[in-house]
Amino acid sequence: MGRVSECSELISWGGEDRKSDGNAATQRLNGNSDGTRTQSMQEDANTASRANSLNSSADVARTQSMQEGTITASTHILNWEGTLSPAQQNASNKLVHAISSNEQLMIWAVCGAGKTEILFPGILHALQDGKRVCIATPRTDVVLELTPRFRSAFPQTKVLSLYGGSEDRGKISPLVLSTTHQLLRYYRAFDVVIVDEVDAFPYSVEPMLQYAVEQARKETSSMIYLTATPSRKLQKRYPSVVIPARFHRHPLPVPRFEWCGNWAKLLLKKGKLPRNVYEWVEKRIVARKQAFLFVPKISQIEVVVKLLRAIDLSVEGVHSEDPQRKEKVAAFRKGQVPVLVTTTILERGVTVPNIDVAVLGAEDDVFSESALVQIAGRVGRSPKYPSGDIVFFHYGKTEEMLCARQQIKNMNKVARKKGLIDDDRTK
Known part of the structure; x- marks a missing residue:
């Protein structure tokens, strides 16, 4: 992520709110350089302090104006021919209302409920009303996955993609997709802020990132939260709409538990995987079905990958510090990698159509x-x-394993009661 330093760009909206009659927007740019952000909590604390300094001194900082292309209501179109399910449509209607009324709303939708499609009507409404929209997420992988989808859905809208290393950093447009870290560069810039995966690390535990999101929105604006796993605090804090089923009307797959012994000791002392884990992976490779294998620690990835390459040399591993992370994930999406060994860094944001998933060491605190x-x-x-x-x-x-499985079962139960799923394979 781009680290915000004393001279990092801070983009703010300094004039009246834009109307849909095509008035140009003006931004203030403070400073002109970018640094590199590490992921340590100490660096985050230092960054937060610098961000506070930036905002408090914004009135006296050097500014320069920058013109944005003329925007009219007719500029923006939605290029999507899908149909929302009744549950999706209900959530979408409430989203449009929240955006129109500058209110807050939490959309609590199960993984795979089609949250992105739910956003389309609301975003189109905002754009045609002359509003600037930001979709923020804690994870770079999510930004990379969503960007092409939004550029395809809004072909006549300039869509910027902001993350560490992005060429778009420091720019502004009607529709912005950004990591929450990059929002430290923006001040009172957006009419609508949509935080995707609001429960995800590091956003959920770093006040600096929550501060960045708040400062990036205009004083009069709407804030939308998207999550599949809201904390109890979030559930109590915001009005919400719940989508307990996926759009394709099939139940959520329920995890099964399988004991594998002291796998960590076996891996460390003997350089081996438990037989049932090895055979699970082997079966997927033989069947040519892609799979994720999650492990608790980065240090375990290399050993596991080496062992699994005895089955297939194309097995790869990826983690947050991997310089080839972007390329490996892209290869996995294309089907060029049969099994991807990873950490919780890919617990969300990467979607593959036909996949099985295993967690090695599910009892670890990280899970x-x-x-x-x-x-x-x-x-x-x-x-x-x-x-x-x-x-x-x-x-x-x-308890975490048991609660996770129970939460999934509960969602299936609610969805079945509401008539949102068609079969009864999930007990």
């Missing part, structure tokens, strides 16, 4: 209820492949 629900949510997202295997290999069940 929270939220993380496990998200991981399970990778499976069965496509209407063509609505089911799949999700297994938690463990050395002892944890």
